[in-house]
Amino acid sequence: MESVLILLPLVMAALALIVPSNYWRPWLLPFTALIHTGATLAVILHPEWGSQTVWLKLDPVGTIILLTVSVLYLFSAFYAVGYLHFRRERPNRIFCASLLAFLGLVSLAIWAHHLGLMWVAIEGTTLVTAPLIYFNHTPRSIEATWKYLVVGSVGIALALLGTFFLAYAAMQGGFTASLNFMDLLKQAPGLSKIWFRAAFILMLVGYGTKMGLAPMHTWKPDAYGEASGVVGGIFAGGITSGAFLALLRIYQIGNAAGESQFMAGLLIFMGLFSMAVAGIFMISQRDIKRMLAYSSVEHMGILALGLGLGGPALFGTLLHVINNAMTKGLLFLSAGNIHRAYASKSTDQVRGALRRLPLSGALFLAGFLAITGSPPFAPFISEFSILNSAFSLEHFWAGGLFLGFLFLVFIGMGITVLKVVQGRVPEDVEESPYKDSFLTAAPILAFMAIVLGLGLYIPDFLQSLLRAAVSFLENQG
Amino acid sequence: MNELINAIFVIILALNLFALGSSRIISVIRIVALQGVLMGLLPLFIHSHLTFTAILSSAAAISLKGFVIPSIMIKALRDVQIKREVEPLFGLLPCTIIGALVTAAVFLICGRGNAVGQSELSLIIPTSITVVLIGFILLTTRLKSLTQVLGYLVLENGIYMFSLLLLEAIPLVVEMGMLLDLFVSIFIVSIINNKINRTFASLDTRNLSSLKE
Structure with a gap:
């Protein structure tokens, strides 16, 4: 089953490079995504269908991330078809291939039970997603891509050094050096303290860069601001969740090593600092996509904070991974529609979105209420659970x-969002050929349904998946 | 054998300082390439018995770091026809002196701790950390995108060197994956470099400043 999840998207990426038709090529995305989600559900219902090798293994924590990324990708893939049909003048060969390769590599990162292999996969996702930011070929998008590549590569290189430090910590503890996750968990109590701590700091900084924790978040507003909405959604819910999984791995080893106190201090600090930075930069933010990027920084901060609190907060934190991804899908896709309808993403021009795009405008407003933790939406449940645990x-x-x-x-986000949706469309803004269509609106409605549904009722099967993940994370399973 | 390994370490450290002090991009490319070749040779001297996989990974590292990447970089350099050369944020001499001080400081700190002295291999730790830090200095004090990439390569060399301590932990597949990632990243970066040059008529990263709050 893992071969379907990992290899199929990579094969499809190669196929996307060969298919000559700019019109039909994007359909490879939803086709692959449907199979991927189907395979994900199958492997969750029948764990024995997946491989259980020392290298590739789907554990309960990985299950949550896989489910999140797969569902986010599924609806985004249908949206991408609608988006690319609207942008028919641009060749989408590299765009489709990059998106497909990303799905394969992120699945590999989730399945990998060898920290070195996981690193290779996560670095791979950085590389294949860089061309996505550059899709529009403007000077601003070159700048964003360059910053993403440099900051991302250096960050991820530090994570690699941290990974090596971890193996060296095992050597210093008298074990054979290994980067196998299960071996490291067993050896954890005997790891050299000082080398483990150095490894944790480097991996927190490295994978934190990929997640976009402040102060390593600098690439994020640029990249999300210049990328199209669908790419922003996949970055904010998919890539970040994959990087957070890497952080969960080292966290679990640290828990087994009895370093919870040390990790908690750093994680809580980084989490709150990210929230503070995001809050400050969101006030008087005129660019709606940059605003969403800072919202992503904030939510990565919430995840780090929840992880740092540990214990009872872990359930809420893992639930928040799902809620954040779904709500980010909702927000970025509707922001993408608004951007197209106004040919601008600045609140100087974008006003009265509820009049020009009644559906996307309303969904954008609902997404804002959801992501800021208003009931009855799902993020309220997870954020409240983390707060309660604190x-x-x-x-x-x-x-x-x-x-x-x-x-x-x-407050900060509300000012910008209300400016966007309320009022009249400024008179100097040109008429736009863009209207909400089935392919660009239905995926957003699907995200909306999930965000609302999870806020009202968490199905039993999801609850048991989350509980299994929490006990695995606390090394009780 | 130990003498030889130590001599290679010294050369690697000296190459760091040459890279910091060089004013021509082409010579920095060559220095980093030579450093890469030495890094690739190291495992052959360190392992007491040579296995097929060790030779294979060494050969892959040497050909990539010593030949493939430098030729991509030299081609990128020719394409953009740079007129003014390295352009550091502050002078080359201060950079070199800072580099020398960093080297001395790392060795002093590692010498005080118990990281050095257990075996001849333990000199790998201070040497590799120094190379990582010098990579950082190169990356942050240079203004041209091409020289920043060279800084990243030095940083990567340092991390590769640390991995030599962990003989069994990194299987061949993972090592090849890391080299593949490095190759692809340099490939993509050189394409973006070309676009930067075409769009802004220069490789100066100070042009890349329209995105800010």
Whole structure:
């Protein structure tokens, strides 16, 4: 089954390079995504269908990430067809191939139970997604791509050094050096403390760069701002979730090594700092896509904070991975539609979106309410659960600051979003040929349904998946 | 054998400083290539018995770092026809002195801790960390995108060197994956470089500043 999940998208990427028709090529995306999601569900229902080798293995934590990425990708793939049909003048050969290769590599990163292999896959996702940012071929998109490549590559190189430090920590502890995840978990109590800590810091900085934790988030507003909406959604919900999984791996080893206290301090600090930075830059933000990028920084901060709190907060944190990805899909895709309808993403021109694009405008507004943690949407449940744990764990300062920053973000984001959706369309804005169509609206409605549905009721099977993941993460499973 | 390994370490450290002090991009490319070749040779001297996989990975590393990547870089350099050369943020001499100080500091700190002295291989730790830090200096103090890439390559060399400590931990597949990633990243970066040059008529990264708050 893992060969379907990993190799099929890579084969399809190669096929996308060969298919000559610019019109039919994008259909490879939803076709591959449907099979991928089908295979994901099959392997969750029948774990024995997946391989259980020392190299490739789907554990409960990986299951959550795989499900998240696969569902996000499925609806985004249908949207991408609608988007690329609208942009028919641009060759989409590289765009489709990059998107497909990303799906294969992120699946490899999720299945990999060897930290070196996982690194190779995550670095691979950085490389194949760089051309996606450059799709529009403008000077601004070159700048964004360059920053993404340089900051991303250096960050991920540090993660590799951290990975090597981890293996060296095992050597110093008297074990044979190994980067196999299960071996490291077993050896964890005997790891050399100082080398483990150095490894954790490097991996936090490295994979944190990929997630977009402040202060390593600098590439993020540029990349998300210049990329198309569908790419932004896949970055904010897919790539970040993959990088967060890498962080979960080292976190789990640290838990087994008895380093929870050390990791908690760093994670809580990074989490709150990211939220603060995001909140400050969101105030008076005029570019809607950059605003969403800062929202992504904020939510990566929430994930880091939840992980740092640990214990009861882990359930909410893993649930937030799913909720963040679905809500980011909703927001980026509707922002993409708004961007196209106005040919601008600045609030100087973009006003009255509810009049010009009633559906996308309304969904964008609902997405804003969801991502800022308003009930009855799903992020409310996960954020509330993390907040609750902060207070029950007696982290009063962290809990208080968390609440304060959520409030700051709500105000900052609210000002921009209300400007976009309310009022009249400015008179100097030209008429646009773009209208919401089935392919560019239905995927957003699907995300909306999931975000609302998960806010009202978490199905039993998802609850048991999440509980299994939490006990695996706490090394009880 | 130990003498030889130590001599290679010294040459690698000296190449760091040459890279920092060189004013022509083409010579920095050659210095980094030579450093890459030495990195690739190291495992052949360190392993007591040579296995087929060790020779294979060495050969792959040497051909990639010593020949393929430098030729991509030299081609990129020709394509853009750079007139002014390296252009550091501040002078070349201060850069070299800082590099020398960093080298000395890393060795002093590692010498105080117990990282050095258990075996002849333990000199790998301070040497590789120094190479990583010098890579950082090159990356952050240069203004041209091409020289920043060279800084990244030096950084990568340092990380590769650290991996030599971990003989069994990194299987051939993973090592090849890492080299493939490096190759693809240089390939993509050289394409973007070309676009930067075409769009901005220069490789100066100070042009890349329209995206900010």
